Amino acid sequence: xxxPYYVSPEQMMQDKAEYAQKGISKGRSIIVLExxxxxxxxxxxxxxxxxxxxxxxxxxxxxxxxxxxxxxxxRKAGIRHADLKGYAYSREDVTAKSLANAYSQSLGTIFSQExxxxxxxxxxxxxxxxxxxxxxxxxxxxxxxxDEKGYTVIGGRADAxxxxxxxxxxxxxxxxxxxxLSIEALESAVNMKLAQENMEVAVLDRNKNRRKFRxxxxxxxxxxxxx
Amino acid sequence: MWNSSFYDFLxxxxxxxxxxxxxxxxxxxxxxxxxxxxxxxxxxxxxxxxAMKYRDGVIIAGDRMATEGYQxxxxxxxxxxxCDDYSAIAISGAAGACIEMARLFQIELEHYEKLEGMxxxxxxxxxxxxxxxxxxxxxxxxxxxxxxxFAGYDLSKNEGRIYKYDITGGRYEETEYYxxxxxxxxxxxxxxxxxxxxxxxxxxxxxxxxxxxDAAEEDIGTGGPDMIRGIYPTLKMIRxxxxxxxxxxxxxxxxxxxxxxxxxxxxxxxx
Numbered sequence: 400x401x402x403p404y405y406v407s408p409e410q411m412m413q414d415k416a417e418y419a420q421k422g423i424s425k426g427r428s429i430i431v432l433e434x435x436x437x438x439x440x441x442x443x444x445x446x447x448x449x450x451x452x453x454x455x456x457x458x459x460x461x462x463x464x465x466x467x468x469x470x471x472x473x474r475k476a477g478i479r480h481a482d483l484k485g486y487a488y489s490r491e492d493v494t495a496k497s498l499a500n501a502y503s504q505s506l507g508t509i510f511s512q513e514x515x516x517x518x519x520x521x522x523x524x525x526x527x528x529x530x531x532x533x534x535x536x537x538x539x540x541x542x543x544x545x546d547e548k549g550y551t552v553i554g555g556r557a558d559a560x561x562x563x564x565x566x567x568x569x570x571x572x573x574x575x576x577x578x579x580l581s582i583e584a585l586e587s588a589v590n591m592k593l594a595q596e597n598m599e600v601a602v603l604d605r606n607k608n609r610r611k612f613r614x615x616x617x618x619x620x621x622x623x624x625x626x
Numbered sequence: 627m628w629n630s631s632f633y634d635f636l637x638x639x640x641x642x643x644x645x646x647x648x649x650x651x652x653x654x655x656x657x658x659x660x661x662x663x664x665x666x667x668x669x670x671x672x673x674x675x676x677a678m679k680y681r682d683g684v685i686i687a688g689d690r691m692a693t694e695g696y697q698x699x700x701x702x703x704x705x706x707x708x709c710d711d712y713s714a715i716a717i718s719g720a721a722g723a724c725i726e727m728a729r730l731f732q733i734e735l736e737h738y739e740k741l742e743g744m745x746x747x748x749x750x751x752x753x754x755x756x757x758x759x760x761x762x763x764x765x766x767x768x769x770x771x772x773x774x775x776f777a778g779y780d781l782s783k784n785e786g787r788i789y790k791y792d793i794t795g796g797r798y799e800e801t802e803y804y805x806x807x808x809x810x811x812x813x814x815x816x817x818x819x820x821x822x823x824x825x826x827x828x829x830x831x832x833x834x835x836x837x838x839x840d841a842a843e844e845d846i847g848t849g850g851p852d853m854i855r856g857i858y859p860t861l862k863m864i865r866x867x868x869x870x871x872x873x874x875x876x877x878x879x880x881x882x883x884x885x886x887x888x889x890x891x892x893x894x895x896x897x
């Protein structure tokens with residue numbers, strides 16, 4: 400009987416990480432940034448029906464980059480987690496923190512135990528009445544979780560876009576400026592004009608009633624930033 | 627894998643969170659025996675609800691009282707719940723089971739909308755409610771009945787629609803108006819005499835509130851307008867532009883005017 404090949408744990412983890420990163424870097428990017436009235440989600444997405452950004456609960460939204468089928472099932476699991484918690488306790492007890500932790504746990508488990516890691520990077524954001532309490536969590540393919548302030552980017556050219564934003568971002572921007580900045584940032588990374596049909600835009604708007612999530616459709620987008 | 631239904635997710639994964647188990651006593655299933663009939667009297671019941679179509683859509687309303695046998699259990703119970711922007715559910719029957727079903731149905735619709743990225747059609751919502759009622763049948767057979775009215779604006783047909791249900795989940799569409807609960811028959815009598823198709827909104831509101839008032843006069847389980855505590859029936863309008871609550875001041879004004887008119891005609895009778 401042949402002996403199984405020995406692969407060191409370090410080597411195995413490194414291989415998996417490289418595999419996941421390679422998958423994610425092929426995809427397009429998503430920017431999340433805090434503006435005057437809430438949190439803006441901006442994705443470069445040529446499909447108008449296969450969304451990367453989604454509502455999860457009253458104050459919580461989700462964004463996923465990487466392999467669609469994988470972050471889509473994570474998105475659905477997140478909505479089930481949130482609705483179940485809100486049903487068992489109360490709507491106020493559903494928090495981005497607990498959701499982000501649940502994501503981190505399951506991504507971490509899959510990364511260490513399955514042969515193929517998930518090729519995804521996800522964001523969970525929650526809006527609060529006072530802007531300094533807003534929460535943005537970024538969760539990586541291996542379950543690594545970090546909380547971000549102001550802005551963050553996931554997906555393909557995340558690092559380059561982050562550097563672009565770092566120089567230009569200021570807190571308390573009106574929606575129009577935040578949108579323009581996001582477009583410039585994404586265009587700078589791909590070195591080409593972004594068509595408005597390829598933009599998926601949504602906000603968590605503090606001024607809305609119970610459900611704060613709202614998609615900004617192309618007509619409204621054109622009206623805000625001009626064509 | 628589950629489909630996009632929160633209710634199916636609960637029934638398959640967390641059945642203990644739904645009260646679908648059958649009540650038992652010493653291993654015997656409780657049915658119509660004396661002790662069971664006695665205990666059912668100690669459960670609050672919600673009473674009269676109604677829905678009617680009018681020119682701009684559909685009105686859905688209900689009184690506020692819950693009763694335990696011949697006692698008032700609560701005076702401020704809400705029986706009409708908004709489901710989403712274009713539909714609402716009103717409930718009558720065992721209050722606990724009813725309120726729970728309304729809450730679960732609200733979550734169900736929102737859950738579907740979030741997972742699928744689109745609304746269910748009005749027929750789809752009405753069917754889903756029917757399935758949920760069927761799930762409640764074991765409890766209904768033991769007296770914990772839930773009888774809702776579901777009403778909404780059908781954006782594809784451009785009209786308001788009303789669905790009534792029986793305890794087995796049977797779903798029937800009404801074309802003009804419907805009222806159910808302990809005072810439902812009395813409210814229906816008023817609606818039957820005074821209803822006409824395509825009523826303007828103010829007339830339709832007055833008629834709905836008057837029907838509830840008549841139900842409260844004839845049926846001991848139905849609460850009328852409580853001027854002392856300021857508790858009034860609640861009413862929602864569902865139009866093409868979405869759902870809206872009728873504010874309490876307007877309801878109070880309508881009732882004050884109606885009572886004044888009735889007092890006047892009563893005095894005339896005496897002369």
